[in-house]
Amino acid sequence: MNKIIPSWTISNPISRRTTKEVRVGNIGIGGNNPIRIQSMTNTDTMDTIATVEQTLRLVDKGCELVRITASNVQAAQNLYNIKNELAKRNCYVPLIADIHFNPKAAEIAAEIVEKVRINPGNYTDRNISKIEYSDSEYKQELEKISERLFPLIEICKKNNTAIRIGTNHGSLSQRIMARYGNTPFAMATSAMEFVEICKNLDFENLVLSMKSSNVKVMHYATRILCSMMQEKDLQFPIHLGVTEAGNEFEGRVKSMCGIGSLLALGIGDTIRVSLTEIPENEIPVAKDIVAAYSNISPLQSEKTITLNSEFEKRQKPTDFSNSERIDICKESVESIIERLKASSYPAGIIVQSDKDFNLERLLGNTTALIMESMVDKVELCDSLLQAELLQATGEEIYKAEFIACPSCGRTKYDIQSALAKVKEKCKHLKGLKIAVMGCIVNGPGEMADADYGYIGGLENKVHLYRGKQLVHSNIPEDVALNLLIDMIKEDGKWQDVI
Numbered sequence: 001m002n003k004i005i006p007s008w009t010i011s012n013p014i015s016r017r018t019t020k021e022v023r024v025g026n027i028g029i030g031g032n033n034p035i036r037i038q039s040m041t042n043t044d045t046m047d048t049i050a051t052v053e054q055t056l057r058l059v060d061k062g063c064e065l066v067r068i069t070a071s072n073v074q075a076a077q078n079l080y081n082i083k084n085e086l087a088k089r090n091c092y093v094p095l096i097a098d099i100h101f102n103p104k105a106a107e108i109a110a111e112i113v114e115k116v117r118i119n120p121g122n123y124t125d126r127n128i129s130k131i132e133y134s135d136s137e138y139k140q141e142l143e144k145i146s147e148r149l150f151p152l153i154e155i156c157k158k159n160n161t162a163i164r165i166g167t168n169h170g171s172l173s174q175r176i177m178a179r180y181g182n183t184p185f186a187m188a189t190s191a192m193e194f195v196e197i198c199k200n201l202d203f204e205n206l207v208l209s210m211k212s213s214n215v216k217v218m219h220y221a222t223r224i225l226c227s228m229m230q231e232k233d234l235q236f237p238i239h240l241g242v243t244e245a246g247n248e249f250e251g252r253v254k255s256m257c258g259i260g261s262l263l264a265l266g267i268g269d270t271i272r273v274s275l276t277e278i279p280e281n282e283i284p285v286a287k288d289i290v291a292a293y294s295n296i297s298p299l300q301s302e303k304t305i306t307l308n309s310e311f312e313k314r315q316k317p318t319d320f321s322n323s324e325r326i327d328i329c330k331e332s333v334e335s336i337i338e339r340l341k342a343s344s345y346p347a348g349i350i351v352q353s354d355k356d357f358n359l360e361r362l363l364g365n366t367t368a369l370i371m372e373s374m375v376d377k378v379e380l381c382d383s384l385l386q387a388e389l390l391q392a393t394g395e396e397i398y399k400a401e402f403i404a405c406p407s408c409g410r411t412k413y414d415i416q417s418a419l420a421k422v423k424e425k426c427k428h429l430k431g432l433k434i435a436v437m438g439c440i441v442n443g444p445g446e447m448a449d450a451d452y453g454y455i456g457g458l459e460n461k462v463h464l465y466r467g468k469q470l471v472h473s474n475i476p477e478d479v480a481l482n483l484l485i486d487m488i489k490e491d492g493k494w495q496d497v498i
C-alpha cells in the first residue's frame with residue numbers, strides 16, 4: 001500500500017472545547033477545572049532525596065502535577081520511595097511516570113503514581129525499517145499493541161490511574177510513518193489508534209497530547225486530533241506543550257506562541273512549558289500563559305480549513321496596500337476571525353498599538369491568526385519581539401534555531417551550560433538548526449530535522465550528529481564544541497561573526 005499523505009481538515013474554532021474531567025489523584029483535568037500547570041523533574045529518579053526536593057520546589061512555585069522519568073524497572077520501583085518521602089513531608093501532589101520503550105516500567109509505575117505517560121511511537125511498536133505494511137500486517141500490529149497494553153490498562157483500572165497518550169513528532173513509529181509520513185496527521189492518527197484500543201478495553205481515563213519543537217506542527221497536530229475526536233464524539237482533555245523549546249527569551253516565546261495559539265482557540269486543559277533551565281523556571285511562565293487565557297470567551301462560529309501536508313497556504317502578496325490593518329490589541333481573536341471570514345478571508349497585517357499589551361495574549365493571538373492563514377505581515381512595537389515571533393512560528397528566519405530538551409533523569413552532562421556555549425558560538429548562523437539534547441535514548445529522534453545534533457552520552461560525554469548520521473561517539477564534552485564547529489566548517493556552512 002502506498003503512503004497516504006492526506007489533506008487535513010480541521011474544524012475549529014467553535015467554542016471553548018468541551019472536555020470530560022479526568023481525575024489524576026486529587027486534581028481534575030478538563031471539564032470545568034482550570035487549566036492545570038505541570039512540569040517534570042530533571043534529577044536522577046534513583047536519587048530519591050534530590051527528586052523529592054525538586055518536586056517540593058516545583059509545588060512551592062505552583063506546579064499542580066509533577067512528571068518523573070521512569071526509564072527502567074528500578075526507576076519505576078523507586079517512585080514508591082519518592083511518593084512516601086513526599087508524603088512524609090506533607091506533599092500529595094499527583095505524580096506522573098514518564099515512560100518510553102518499557103511497558104514493564106509502565107505497569108510497575110501505574111500501581112504507584114496517579115498517571116502514566118506513554119508514547120505511542122515507542123511503547124510497543126518495533127522500530128524496524130519496514131517501509132510498507134499491507135492492510136492485514138497493519139491490523140496485526142495493532143492487535144499486538146492491544147495485547148501489550150492490556151496488562152497496563154487492567155492495572156490502571158484497578159488503581160484509578162490515568163494515562164496520557166503523549167505523541168511526539170520526533171518519535172513516531174516506523175509503522176505510522178510508513179503509512180502517513182512524518183506529519184501532523186500521522187501524529188494525531190497514532191494517538192487515535194491508542195484511544196481506540198483503550199476504548200475497546202473499556203478504559204477512558206485518558207489525556208492526549210501532540211508535542212513538537214515546531215510550533216506549526218504541534219498546533220496543527222492538536223487541531224487535527226480535536227477534529228478526529230469531534231467526529232467520534234470523544235471529549236478527552238488535551239495537554240499542550242512545545243517540546244525542546246530551548247531556553248531564555250526564545251524558549252519562552254516559542255511556548256507562548258504554541259500553547260497560546262491553541263488556548264486562544266479554546267483548546268487545552270493542561271500545559272507544560274519546557275525550558276532547558278531549572279524546572280522551577282517553567283512555572284511562572286506557565287502561570288502567565290494560563291492567566292492570559294483563563295477568561296477566554298467562547299467563539300460563536302465554526303469554520304473548516306483544509307491544509308495539505310506541506311502547510312501550503314495561498315501565495316503571500318508582495319504589495320500590502322490592499323491588506324487590512326488588524327489591531328491585535330483592540331480586537332479579540334474571535335471577532336477578527338469572524339470579520340475576516342465574512343470578507344472571504346482576505347489576509348491582513350497584524351499591528352500592535354499598545355506597548356503594554358499582555359505579552360502572552362499578543363503572541364498567542366497573533367500565532368493563532370497566522371495558523372489560520374489570516375496574516376501576511378506582522379508589525380509589533382518591539383522589533384526583537386517581532387523577529388522572535390516570526391522565527392518561532394517559522395514565518396521568517398533571522399538567526400540559527402536551537403532545539404534543546406529540558407533534560408530529565410536520563411541526562412548525564414550539564415546540558416544547560418552546553419546549550420549556552422553552543423548558542424554563544426553559533427547563534428549568528430542564520431537558517432541552521434542545531435539540537436542540544438539530553439540523552440541518546442530519545443535525543444536523535446526528538447531532534448527532528450536539525451542539521452546538527454549535540455547529544456548527551458555516557459557521564460560527561462557527547463555524541464555529535466550531522467543530520468541523522470552519528471559522526472563522533474561519546475567524546476569528552478570539553479572538545480565537543482570545537483568538533484561541532486569543525487563539522488559545520490567542513491560543510492561550508494560556517495560564517496565568521498562580522
Ligand code: SF4
Pocket residue numbers: 405406407408409410411437438439440441442443446
Ligand atoms: S531527550 Fe531530553 S527530555 Fe527527552 S528523554 Fe532524553 S534527556 Fe529526557
